[in-house]
Amino acid sequence: MPSFASSAGVQNNSTEGNTTNPSRESCFGLLKHSIAVHNDLEATTKQSGQPLASVGVTASASKVESLRSHQQKGQQPHLLFLSSQFENWGDSTMADASPRTDTSTDLDIDEKNQMLEQGQLAVAGASDSSDRSKDKRLDQKTLRRLAQNREAARKSRLRKKAYVQQLESSRLKLTQLEQELQRARQQGIFISGSADQSHAVGGNGALAFDVEYARWLEEHNRQVNELRAAVNAHASENDLRSIVDGVLSHYEEIFRLKGIAAKADVFHILSGMWKTPAERCFLWLGGFRSSELLKLLANQLEPLTEQQLMGICNLQHSSQQAEDALSQGMEALQQSLAETLAGSLGPSGSSGNVANYMGQMAMAMGKLGTLENFLRQADNLRQQTLQQMHRILTTRQSARALLAIHDYLSRLRALSSLWLARPRE
Amino acid sequence: MVAFVGHCISMDRVAKLAAQKAVVVFSVSSCCMCHAVQRLFCELGVSPAVHQLDEDPRGREMERALEKLVGRRAPAPVVFVGGELVGSTDRIMALHLGGKLKPLLRQAGALWL
Numbered sequence: 001m002p003s004f005a006s007s008a009g010v011q012n013n014s015t016e017g018n019t020t021n022p023s024r025e026s027c028f029g030l031l032k033h034s035i036a037v038h039n040d041l042e043a044t045t046k047q048s049g050q051p052l053a054s055v056g057v058t059a060s061a062s063k064v065e066s067l068r069s070h071q072q073k074g075q076q077p078h079l080l081f082l083s084s085q086f087e088n089w090g091d092s093t094m095a096d097a098s099p100r101t102d103t104s105t106d107l108d109i110d111e112k113n114q115m116l117e118q119g120q121l122a123v124a125g126a127s128d129s130s131d132r133s134k135d136k137r138l139d140q141k142t143l144r145r146l147a148q149n150r151e152a153a154r155k156s157r158l159r160k161k162a163y164v165q166q167l168e169s170s171r172l173k174l175t176q177l178e179q180e181l182q183r184a185r186q187q188g189i190f191i192s193g194s195a196d197q198s199h200a201v202g203g204n205g206a207l208a209f210d211v212e213y214a215r216w217l218e219e220h221n222r223q224v225n226e227l228r229a230a231v232n233a234h235a236s237e238n239d240l241r242s243i244v245d246g247v248l249s250h251y252e253e254i255f256r257l258k259g260i261a262a263k264a265d266v267f268h269i270l271s272g273m274w275k276t277p278a279e280r281c282f283l284w285l286g287g288f289r290s291s292e293l294l295k296l297l298a299n300q301l302e303p304l305t306e307q308q309l310m311g312i313c314n315l316q317h318s319s320q321q322a323e324d325a326l327s328q329g330m331e332a333l334q335q336s337l338a339e340t341l342a343g344s345l346g347p348s349g350s351s352g353n354v355a356n357y358m359g360q361m362a363m364a365m366g367k368l369g370t371l372e373n374f375l376r377q378a379d380n381l382r383q384q385t386l387q388q389m390h391r392i393l394t395t396r397q398s399a400r401a402l403l404a405i406h407d408y409l410s411r412l413r414a415l416s417s418l419w420l421a422r423p424r425e
Numbered sequence: 426m427v428a429f430v431g432h433c434i435s436m437d438r439v440a441k442l443a444a445q446k447a448v449v450v451f452s453v454s455s456c457c458m459c460h461a462v463q464r465l466f467c468e469l470g471v472s473p474a475v476h477q478l479d480e481d482p483r484g485r486e487m488e489r490a491l492e493k494l495v496g497r498r499a500p501a502p503v504v505f506v507g508g509e510l511v512g513s514t515d516r517i518m519a520l521h522l523g524g525k526l527k528p529l530l531r532q533a534g535a536l537w538l
Contacts, residue, residue: 311524318521321468329461336457373458373514380515384522 163423170421184211205264209257210274216254223247224406231399241395247402251386255379260288266372276416279409284323285330285378290385291320293405297389300404301397311392319385326377333367333374340364435486439494440518443505447535448473451503454480458514459502465517469527471535473504507533 184207227243235243235284262269272283282289294316304312343356390398439506443449446467452459454477465475478484478491478501495513504511506529509516520526530536 314524316520321465322518322521324465325461325465325468328464329457332460333457336455367455367457370457374461377458377461377514377518381518381522384519388522388524 110368157424163421166421166423170417181211181214205261206268206273209261209265209268212257212261213254213274216250216257220247220250220254220406223250226405227399228403231396231403237395241400244390244395244398244402248390252383255383258379259376262286262372262375266375269375270371276413277419278412278416282412285326285380286375287382288409289323290382291323292317293408294319294385294389296408297401297404301393301401304397308397309394312389315385315388316394319381322381323378326374330374333370337364337367340367389422435483436493438483439487439490440495440508441473442476443510444508446474447507448530449505449534450475451478451487451501451505452476453478453501456501462502462504462514462517463519469530469536471530473535506530506535513520 059213223243223246227240227247230240230243242362258269268274269286272280272286275283279288282292298309298316301308301312341362343360389401393401439451442451442531448471450459450466450473452475459475463473463475465473472516473479478488481487488500491503492498494500494510497513500513503513504517511520511529520529527536
């Protein structure tokens with residue numbers, strides 16, 4: 001950052017305000033004076049006409065420089081300079097300094113706010129007027145605090161503005177994506193009509209599944225809203241049961257769809273790219289972890305009978321064990337795959353190694369084929385968990401459980417949206 | 426005819442092996458799902474007898490017999506408890522989640538807790 005050497009020419013103050021005598025002014029008067037000096041980015045000649053010493057300024061938030069000036073009366077005002085908005089100096093509206101060096105000892109509030117808004121604070125302290133030094137120090141503190149508050153408020157307003165802009169553009173994007181999705185959906189229907197099913201799924205398995213999942217989720221949300229309304233309206237046992245059954249069979253539908261999609265593109269399902277980022281964070285073998293959902297439910301479902309509590313606990317424990325077993329199976333698969341691929345490494349060139357390579361690749365391909373099986377078992381677990389939960393609980397409790405699960409997963413999805421729309425510095 | 430007889434012989438062998446211990450798993454050494462099922466039994470405190478079909482000279486025929494039993498190709502892992510066929514992975518998982526696997530194991534004397 002440039003430092004400001006004293007210059008012979010002084011912009012604004014040389015011809016004016018020589019009547020101000022810092023020793024007699026209040027702190028505010030000195031403040032005006034010193035801000036004028038620094039806004040002009042040049043040294044100012046004081047009343048005595050002597051040039052002020054150079055000031056080195058940086059843009060760091062709380063760099064303090066002192067500016068020494070020589071007063072006729074022997075005063076040594078120290079101008080402490082705090083600048084966090086050095087860049088704004090160029091935009092300073094205070095280039096015209098004429099009002100600033102009047103003889104008034106009260107700082108005009110507008111000017112003060114203006115100065116503070118631009119993030120500059122110059123606090124003058126006279127070293128010799130000890131009788132008023134305490135007042136001056138208080139004023140300095142207050143001034144500093146006020147300035148910081150305004151600065152914080154300003155920054156906050158800017159952040160809010162940026163955030164709102166982000167939200168607006170995300171909303172626009174969302175509408176565009178929805179339209180695209182609609183179009184793709186229509187095209188998807190057309191494709192599966194014209195070609196045979198397996199071809200359509202194989203050709204664009206990932207995309208087709210994403211579309212189907214979006215549709216499934218929409219229907220799921222609708223059903224959950226219906227369930228929530230029924231619970232809140234204290235619907236009859238039969239009505240509630242039919243809605244709950246509907247929700248559960250709709251869950252079975254997504255597992256079925258996942259199975260079909262996995263045949264076409266198992267990696268897409270396992271990657272969780274069809275889910276939102278926050279959900280993906282918690283992904284286990286291509287979906288949610290049943291034991292975690294059950295943990296969440298234990299608190300939501302009171303009151304439970306002894307037997308029900310035991311049942312839920314056992315279910316959670318069993319699903320945890322099953323999950324662990326499958327996880328270990330997956331680890332073994334990874335290990336085995338790594339060994340297979342590493343086994344084909346070796347000195348290149350000999351034909352034996354080429355045959356070896358092909359053999360190893362074929363073996364690796366076989367191993368990859370079992371991924372689909374693992375995914376299927378994981379989805380099986382999830383399905384079984386939901387069914388067992390329904391068996392243990394009463395209809396009303398099942399309803400509340402399904403609502404709790406939905407709300408939790410919705411929050412994860414909402415969190416993803418917020419995260420994606422967050423304002424970035 | 427020969428194949429049929431061979432099949433019967435393999436089925437008998439399967440049955441014989443299945444009866445040898447409280448929990449018997451017919452597995453393939455490179456099969457990771459078999460590994461998962463074995464881990465589950467370990468977790469439950471059960472040590473099953475594991476027969477690796479690919480390491481048995483008559484493994485191929487046994488595999489075919491097992492295919493008939495579970496109604497699926499590449500049947501492994503196939504689990505027998507107390508000499509009785511229980512099934513493959515999904516059956517074991519479903520039983521466990523339903524809280525029925527442990528009682529079954531206890532009944533066969535594979536679990537004492």
